[in-house]
Amino acid sequence: MVAQYRRWAAGPVPPHxxxxxxxxxxxxxxxxxxxxxxxxxxxxxxxxxxxxxxxFPDWMVRLxxxxxxxxxxxxxxxxxxxxxxxxxYDAGARMGMHQDRDEVSREPxxxxxxxxxxxxxFGNTENRSRPYxxxxxxxGDLFVFGGPLRLAYHGVQRIHPGTAPDDCGLAAGRINxxxxxxxxxx
Ligand SMILES: O=C(O)CCC(=O)C(=O)O
Ligand SMILES: [Fe+2]
Numbered sequence: 001m002v003a004q005y006r007r008w009a010a011g012p013v014p015p016h017x018x019x020x021x022x023x024x025x026x027x028x029x030x031x032x033x034x035x036x037x038x039x040x041x042x043x044x045x046x047x048x049x050x051x052x053x054x055x056f057p058d059w060m061v062r063l064x065x066x067x068x069x070x071x072x073x074x075x076x077x078x079x080x081x082x083x084x085x086x087x088x089y090d091a092g093a094r095m096g097m098h099q100d101r102d103e104v105s106r107e108p109x110x111x112x113x114x115x116x117x118x119x120x121x122f123g124n125t126e127n128r129s130r131p132y133x134x135x136x137x138x139x140g141d142l143f144v145f146g147g148p149l150r151l152a153y154h155g156v157q158r159i160h161p162g163t164a165p166d167d168c169g170l171a172a173g174r175i176n177x178x179x180x181x182x183x184x185x186x
Pocket of ligand 1: 050085087095100111118120137154155156176178
């Protein structure tokens, strides 16, 4: 997966820190299938270099189905994600509390983590504050946002540097992949 990441990052659209108002996100994102920028998706990376993003790979559709099967979703075999946001976190990166709501579809979001452990905050669907739960997402962990918690607020509080397993292929930092169904057509 890390080797794949390097190929994606060397592709037509380089990893990019999206700008939200006056601020730049501390993660760097490369997208597959559809390009995300704050509040909307497009085929072309209009806020980076205008190029079309790489296609969403079939093997990742299968991986998404396996993930939902593992999470006990009875409709796993119909799941057909069409975009992935692949975020790279360095030791100081974080992500503020937000909802993933730029998709028209409310199909689940499948999250996979590789590399350093992240302290993740998973909250409620109403607002950014309590109740929430904090826990660690480690390399290899799968997390699914689905059903009534599809729109739960969530964020990454911090990265724990130096916690990546030796054999994960990533010497430093963290990669998080979220697969999603945009619900968009051309
Ligand atoms: O890095 C994570 O675990 C979460 C990423 C996330 O929330 C997002 O990309 O929308
Ligand atoms: Fe998110």
